[in-house]
Amino acid sequence: MTEIFGYARVSTTDQDLRIQEDALRAAGATVIRSEKKSGTTTEGRDELETLISFARSGDTIMVTRIDRLARSIADLSKIVQTLESKGIALKATEQPIDTSTPAGRAFLQMLGVFAEFETAIRKERQLEGIAKAKAEGVYKGRKASIDADQVKALAATGMGASAIAAQLGIGRASVYRYLG
Structure with missing residues (x-):
């Protein structure tokens, strides 16, 4: 007997998995595995x-959605290849993805390209924002977790x-980095 397994994922601990889990149950998933990971x-x-x-x-x-599974073409391809080698189909509830059909596989590959592009654009925007904040003196990076003066003072005592x-x-x- 074939089974439909659901996979739900969110990136941060303050996000809720319930909406995805409910949608997967409604689509026929009998077992759902969920995690809060990037x-x-x-x-x-x-x-x-x-x-x-x-x-x-x-x-x-x-x-x-396919972005719940992977955000890079490499990861998506690896997952899909693993599933196909085991004879397992991949479907999405909100997108016309069904790897048991040629059209579904093609659509999956297109969405994978867009997911990777979105990740790259987001990272680029984040870096631009940090650079702008640094230029304006607003962003100074993470606060030092080590007191350099204390390290040097202890070293001065021998x-x-x-x-x-x-x-x-x-x-x-x-x-050594502070004494170097």
Whole structure:
């Protein structure tokens, strides 16, 4: 008997998975795996890995939108290739994607291109915003987590890098960076 498995994903912990899970149930998913992980890589996405390893030939893995599955062409291609090699179809509830048909596979590839483009544009805008904020003196980066004066003062007393690192709870490489 073939199964329909649902996969829901959001990027941040403050986002809600319920809307995706409800849509997947309504579309016939009997088992749904969900996680709150970035879609820019498949690394560390244990629920997706579990789902792919559990599904069998003839089964379907369903997502609401393709960007819930992957944000890069490389990751999307790898996932689709893995599913196809196992005889598993991929469908989306909000897009005409069904890898069991040629048209569905073509549409999937087009959406993958747009998802990767969107990620690249977002990153570009973010970098532009940071550069502008730096130029205006608004953005100064992350606050230093190590007190450089304290590192130098301890070194001036003759304390070694390992001892300084242990006392301040930092890495020895950080001590050398401040003393270098």
